[in-house]
Amino acid sequence: MGRMPSVEMLLAFAGTSLLIAGVPGPSVAYVVARSAQHGTAAGLFSMMGLGTGVVVHTGMAAAGVAALIALVPMGLEIVGWIGAGYLAWLAVHTLRARSAEQHDDGTIAVPQRGRLFLDGLLVDVLNPKTALFFIAFLPQFVRPERGPSALQLGVLGLLYMLIAVTCYSTYAVLAGRLTVRLRGSGSIRSRMAFVTAGIYLVLAVVVLVV
Template structure:
């Protein structure tokens, strides 16, 4: 079972990642401003389902594949480390624009809102790579089933993401305005997140299977 301290550390990393503006956040803010809070909540449920799908696929499919073909594990490990470094660089590179600019979206039905939220998440490949890159950093074979640990960590990430994004949906216009008026805060947040991602990348690159 995942230790409480590990769970808190993972939750804090998940919080930092979900607070970094990305496709999901931009879409939810844009949808909530254009069509209202309920539309944003329905879209968020679709996003959450996308997280669940990625979590299950990562735990079951990739775990079995890594055991059967160790070489693939090594490839994914180094690719994951490189991806974390790429995320860190994109957070602080010159010209990076983290300020949110909500887009005008067409009015859609609840069914389509859910589907669009789901696809916004599923078509974002960084979510899958993020699961592969981050979850192993917080798993410990000596503490029992890696599958159970992965599920616990995945559900923690989903809970953190859902909570933060729900708050964003409920205060969409204020969030967009707040981010836009405080570039200094965003700069600090970007550098802090870049440091965390770099540390995780180094740990992943030099960790043994």
């Protein structure tokens, strides 16, 4: 008896995951916002935080924690409100940092790498839509005859993480390079703070209503 998902199942899962991760959504918008405001490196560190969040969701799904949260009345709703609140805080923090950390040439100081990573991690972990994705999507590719469900969920989750971080990295690099080309002066980078804050607020609404 096999102990892993079949090759055919993995290929089908990989193809579907590529479509899901590759189509611009909240995670892509978040990475692009980071890259546009602070450069490619900032986008890549944010991407690593999002990727780690996928690992956390995978572990929760494999352990049955995600499904348990979904069964608790208002469980996912509470997580959603926390996630939306965090995104709103990021929007306010971005605008405040624009004034507090602005250089003489108009550019904005780049947050520390640990901060970028942690923000990405929390944005992903506190997104109830991501939790629902792992509850509803991954189990469809699990086959009991192939071995323990937790092991299969772990393999599928890690495969999705690799595909997702590849897509997010591509968007981060493209956004960073495009912003450099469009940046005629340092002040444009400063104005990106307003765009980034607006994206965070939109994402906060998406977390709650979509």
